[in-house]
Amino acid sequence: NITLKYGAERIGKRTDQPMQDWRNYGLGQFIHWGVYAIPGGHWNGKYYAGAAEWIRSWEGMPNEAYDNLYKEFNPKNFNANAWAKQAKELGAKYVIITTKHHDGFCLWPSEYTDYTIANTPYKKDIIGALVEAYDKQGIDVYLYFSIIDWNHFGYKSKLVTDKDRTDYEVFKEFTRNQLIELLTRYPETKGLWFDGTWDAAWKEQASYVYDLDKELREMIPGLIIGSRFRPDDYGNRHFDANGNMMGDYEQGWERKMPNTIEEVHGNDWDCVMTIPENQWGYHSDWRGHVKTSNELIEMLVKAVALDGNFVLNFGPDGLGTIRKEETKLAKQVGEWMKVNSTAIYNCGYLDWEKQDWGYFTTNRITQEKYMVVFNQPISGVYTVKTKKGVSIEKAYLLDNPGLELSIEKTYNNEFLIQYNPENHPEEPFVMVIETNKDQ
Numbered sequence: 001n002i003t004l005k006y007g008a009e010r011i012g013k014r015t016d017q018p019m020q021d022w023r024n025y026g027l028g029q030f031i032h033w034g035v036y037a038i039p040g041g042h043w044n045g046k047y048y049a050g051a052a053e054w055i056r057s058w059e060g061m062p063n064e065a066y067d068n069l070y071k072e073f074n075p076k077n078f079n080a081n082a083w084a085k086q087a088k089e090l091g092a093k094y095v096i097i098t099t100k101h102h103d104g105f106c107l108w109p110s111e112y113t114d115y116t117i118a119n120t121p122y123k124k125d126i127i128g129a130l131v132e133a134y135d136k137q138g139i140d141v142y143l144y145f146s147i148i149d150w151n152h153f154g155y156k157s158k159l160v161t162d163k164d165r166t167d168y169e170v171f172k173e174f175t176r177n178q179l180i181e182l183l184t185r186y187p188e189t190k191g192l193w194f195d196g197t198w199d200a201a202w203k204e205q206a207s208y209v210y211d212l213d214k215e216l217r218e219m220i221p222g223l224i225i226g227s228r229f230r231p232d233d234y235g236n237r238h239f240d241a242n243g244n245m246m247g248d249y250e251q252g253w254e255r256k257m258p259n260t261i262e263e264v265h266g267n268d269w270d271c272v273m274t275i276p277e278n279q280w281g282y283h284s285d286w287r288g289h290v291k292t293s294n295e296l297i298e299m300l301v302k303a304v305a306l307d308g309n310f311v312l313n314f315g316p317d318g319l320g321t322i323r324k325e326e327t328k329l330a331k332q333v334g335e336w337m338k339v340n341s342t343a344i345y346n347c348g349y350l351d352w353e354k355q356d357w358g359y360f361t362t363n364r365i366t367q368e369k370y371m372v373v374f375n376q377p378i379s380g381v382y383t384v385k386t387k388k389g390v391s392i393e394k395a396y397l398l399d400n401p402g403l404e405l406s407i408e409k410t411y412n413n414e415f416l417i418q419y420n421p422e423n424h425p426e427e428p429f430v431m432v433i434e435t436n437k438d439q
């Protein structure tokens with residue numbers, strides 16, 4: 001074991017109520033919105049193939065042009081209540097909202113820079129409106145904050161000269177001031193989702209970030225911060241030099257997912273996911289694969305089945321409208337959740353052997369067990385291998401409890417549930433299984 005001053009603050013999961021609530025969300029919504037939504041992945045008639053929120057870094061987009069876009073930011077269709085209502089219908093239990101992305105543009109009227117919503121034609125506090133609207137819908141609010149800030153003179157990706165270092169000290173104080181300002185203005189905030197912490201300059205700041213982390217947590221008791229914030233004494237991120245996770249949950253699953261419970265190392269984690277292959281901010285021309293509702297539902301169930309949360313991203317356009325493709329998917333996933341969220345909310349990993357037909361989830365409070373089916377066996381036979389001494393006594397469809405399914409026990413503690421629906425289900429469905437013990 002290596003002695004660390006700034007390594008993991010805890011081994012194992014946080015057990016306090018705010019973290020238990022976080023663990024039981026299942027489904028969240030990510031909102032990426034900012035001035036990058038104005039160009040929407042194009043400039044001067046040219047198509048930008050990268051992630052739209054990174055367009056400023058593209059050689060086809062002059063920095064000067066980008067840095068003046070805020071002067072035309074006037075989202076006249078923006079309606080915070082409509083966004084929050086749609087999130088409610090989606091079934092999201094929490095939302096992560098970009099306060100400031102890598103470009104440094106602030107969606108709240110920060111007093112520490114002029115590069116904010118206050119100096120746009122729109123003027124009004126977007127973050128305040130969203131916090132209020134989501135709060136009203138009973139959806140917990142988390143704030144995304146990018147440490148990278150291309151607009152601030154003191155931001156450096158690496159520290160080479162003495163001037164870099166003195167400038168960076170100014171940037172560190174600016175970062176601290178903005179974070180304190182956000183938690184002061186929006187005390188309803190349940191947590192911070194940090195991004196842009198991969199720079200060499202930031203990885204040298206273990207003691208400053210350790211102290212800032214502590215200061216922010218003291219401002220809001222129970223505040224939840226993931227693994228993408230602090231570097232350890234040696235610049236390691238997410239996991240310290242001893243392999244222990246820093247922060248309250250792992251933030252390493254961006255546009256990807258674990259396949260086994262071993263890969264999550266007993267930690268809480270979230271998967272943040274785009275609908276197209278790699279667009280967080282608004283891009284008017286999605287290319288490549290755009291996920292269907294059934295693909296997204298499978299990712300959601302897989303995340304919950306492996307003790308994680310699934311956070312689906314939405315990128316509103318430059319006028320504040322959530323695009324039709326996202327609205328359609330929110331509706332489809334929401335309709336599935338209306339019938340099947342019993343297998344999602346308050347649920348997590350069941351340590352029975354994974355089967356080909358889909359995923360097990362179990363309610364952490366009631367111990368009720370679910371089988372979420374994605375791959376219907378032609379045979380109609382669903383194999384379930386329980387733990388020793390645990391037998392299945394009843395099985396039925398979540399949306400048709402009256403129809404009990406036949407169960408056969410085989411020689412080696414295997415149970416075969418028979419289900420041959422009249423017609424092929426068009427969507428994943430849930431079976432409820434009752435056992436003799438709460439294991």
Ligand SMILES: C#C[C@@H]1N[C@@H](C)[C@@H](O)[C@H]1O
Pocket residue numbers: 032051053054195254272280
């Ligand atoms: C890379 C990168 C960033 N991390 C995702 C959550 C988006 O914000 C993307 O721009």
